[in-house]
Amino acid sequence: MGADCWPRTLDARRNYAVALMPFFLLAVGLTMLAAVINGKSKELGDLIQSIFSGPGSFINIAIVLLLLGAAGAITGLKPLATAFMGLVLLVLFLGNAGTTTSVNILTTLRKDVGGS
Numbered sequence: 001m002g003a004d005c006w007p008r009t010l011d012a013r014r015n016y017a018v019a020l021m022p023f024f025l026l027a028v029g030l031t032m033l034a035a036v037i038n039g040k041s042k043e044l045g046d047l048i049q050s051i052f053s054g055p056g057s058f059i060n061i062a063i064v065l066l067l068l069g070a071a072g073a074i075t076g077l078k079p080l081a082t083a084f085m086g087l088v089l090l091v092l093f094l095g096n097a098g099t100t101t102s103v104n105i106l107t108t109l110r111k112d113v114g115g116s
Contacts, residue, residue: 064088 035044051058065088072081 061088061092 032041032044035041053059065085068081068085068088071077072085074081
């Protein structure tokens with residue numbers, strides 16, 4: 001048994017994530033360095049704080065996505081978790097329907113699909 005019982009795809013995904021970690025940390029470090037050089041470290045700190053605290057924060061969304069991902073790991077609950085994950089993503093997208101990002105995405109989709 002031992003290590004041979006793990007699926008090869010799981011090991012490949014884990015190695016891929018480990019290989020990307022230095023690049024992610026480098027990007028975070030360069031972002032922080034650029035903010036300090038431009039004197040915008042306070043603004044960056046405020047932005048990060050607003051993402052993780054307050055009403056409608058990312059933490060609430062992250063907890064829901066984590067719970068749905070954990071439920072998806074259970075074989076019998078995978079279809080239900082997948083459906084709820086799609087519903088959460090749809091609500092996130094439609095909940096921001098008035099923002100510039102979602103309008104730009106919708107405009108791009110319409111243009112790519114061939115609509116007016």
